[in-house]
Every structure is written in structure tokens, then in C-alpha cells.
Amino acid sequence: MADPWESTMDHAVAIARKAGEVVRDALRGDRMVTTKSSAVDLVTQTDQKVEQLIIQSVKEKFPTHRFIGEESVAAGESCILSDSPTWIIDPIDGTTNFVHTHLTVTSTLDLQVEFGVVYSCIEDKMFTARRGRGAFCNGEPLQVSQQKAVEQAIVATEFGSDRDPEVVDKIFQSLRNVLCLPVHGVRGAGSAAMNMCLVASGCVEAYYEIGVHVWDVAAASLIVSEAGGVLMDVEGGEVDLMSRRIIAANSKTVAERLVKTIVAFSPPRDDAAPSDRCEDSTHLSARKV
Numbered sequence: 001m002a003d004p005w006e007s008t009m010d011h012a013v014a015i016a017r018k019a020g021e022v023v024r025d026a027l028r029g030d031r032m033v034t035t036k037s038s039a040v041d042l043v044t045q046t047d048q049k050v051e052q053l054i055i056q057s058v059k060e061k062f063p064t065h066r067f068i069g070e071e072s073v074a075a076g077e078s079c080i081l082s083d084s085p086t087w088i089i090d091p092i093d094g095t096t097n098f099v100h101t102h103l104t105v106t107s108t109l110d111l112q113v114e115f116g117v118v119y120s121c122i123e124d125k126m127f128t129a130r131r132g133r134g135a136f137c138n139g140e141p142l143q144v145s146q147q148k149a150v151e152q153a154i155v156a157t158e159f160g161s162d163r164d165p166e167v168v169d170k171i172f173q174s175l176r177n178v179l180c181l182p183v184h185g186v187r188g189a190g191s192a193a194m195n196m197c198l199v200a201s202g203c204v205e206a207y208y209e210i211g212v213h214v215w216d217v218a219a220a221s222l223i224v225s226e227a228g229g230v231l232m233d234v235e236g237g238e239v240d241l242m243s244r245r246i247i248a249a250n251s252k253t254v255a256e257r258l259v260k261t262i263v264a265f266s267p268p269r270d271d272a273a274p275s276d277r278c279e280d281s282t283h284l285s286a287r288k289v
Ligand SMILES: Nc1ncnc2c1ncn2[C@@H]1O[C@H](CO)[C@@H](O)[C@H]1OP(=O)(O)O
Pocket: 040, 041, 042, 070, 090, 092, 093, 094, 095, 096, 158, 159, 160, 161, 190, 191, 192, 193, 209, 211, 212, 213, 216
């Protein structure tokens, strides 16, 4: 039977490679940094350039498709899923790493709910998943870890970009609780998408975070579930990609242990009105690194 999504995903993979070239080139030069929702929520001209490149390239081939892109939403576009095919794009996931020339930087493209693409451009790793057809890295099938004892797990998380002391306290309480389960270790790649691809690859047993956005996790969610993993809300039950809360684990057993361990809170939803979404928009300085 003809597969209508195969050529569309091939196109997404080609765009992700092109995006990776732009990011790698930009790492060799100066990067102009500005801030968004907080003083440590960074954006560069490369984030904006790569998002435009992706959107233009998709629009040329699929003029009726819609978009939720991190930088377009930051510029005031809506963040709502409709019945039309919608691409969810994070042009650079790991902008803080990119600004500091650190290692992990990915570009993520997701066409709800058919496929997800995460390209880690420095390592040249192309993670892909098609609904019902498995997850792959550079063409090799991915499988989550079979380790169900959380005491023998590595758990990934991030500190995010909210520096409200009350929020930071909750993040640290969760971290303390997770460490004391105990687990073998806690890691963070600096990219939500990469942390989830590490779950899909079987390198870490779970990733959790409160404060992520839909573009950080949409593509990688399909990659995790197609690799045999589980997605769960931090209070249990189904994950809601607009809720800014996620557990991605190798198994229900590990995910449920984390549910009991994480201190839950609810940041403003991604699909809330823009005025309710912005945490702190007073940081509009620009500097070169
Ligand atoms: N200072 C910061 N530290 C870590 N993550 C940050 C961050 N500022 C923004 N983020 C975003 O939050 C996500 C989850 O932690 C990251 O993947 C990253 O996506 P970004 O690079 O696309 O902004």
C-alpha cells in the first residue's frame, strides 16, 4: 500500500540535515544572544534563521500545512493544535549549549502525530520515528533499556530556565528525592530532545522535567514510544504535550516510581493565552559571544 508519509518524512530529514549545517557553521563564528522568558532563556539569530529555513522549506512543498515553531510563538504566533497537519519545530534545542559551544545541540521537527525527527548535528546522529514503524538512529533500530529497577537506573533531567526561587526549590526537592531513591546517577544533556533520545537509545532509563515546551518534546515523544518507552505525566496518567510536564521512561514501572518521587507543579500551559504564557519578558538585552 502506498505510504503517504514516507516522502514527507524524507523531506523532514533533509531539512534537519540542512539545519544542522547552518548550526555547525554558526558555531565557528560570533553568536548574537538575546533573552526571552527569563534572563537565562537564550535565543540567537541562528535559532530564528533555522526556524525560517525549516518553515519556508516545508511551505514550498506542503502549502496547507500549519506550524508551531518555538521562535514564531515567541514572536506572537499562536500555539494551538488543529486538525490540519501541524509541524512542531524547535530549530535549536540546546541553545544554551550552542551559545557556550558545548556539545549537544539538536534540531527537532515533528509532524503530529505521524513522525518525529531529532538531528544532533555535532555528533551527526539522525533520530527518526514513524508512528507504528519503530524508531531509528542513523537507520539502526532503537530499543529502550530493559532495566526496571530504578535503583540501578540513570535518570536525565534539566534545571530549565525559570530562576524563581520557589520553582528552583521544587526542582531541587525532586532532584534530592530522585538521587535518594537511590539511582545510579543523574545526567542532563542540555537538550530535552537529546535526553529523550538517550532514553530511546537505552543509555538512560528515564527523563523527567517540568517547564519544557511542546517543541522541546513533541518529536522525541514519538521516538521514545516507538523505541518501546512510556510517556507519563509527572502526576501519573497520560502525558499532555501542552502541559509542560513530562516523564519519558523505559517502562511503566520506572515512570510510576518517578511519579511518586517528583514534586509536581504546573507552569503556564503552552496553549494558554500569550499574556498568561510569558514568565518574565523584561530581559531584552543583546550581547555577542
Ligand atoms: N538556561 C536553560 N537551561 C536549560 N534549558 C533551557 C534553558 N533555557 C531554555 N531551555 C530550554 O528548555 C529545554 C528543557 O530544559 C531545553 O531543551 C531548552 O530548549 P531550547 O534550547 O530550545 O530553548
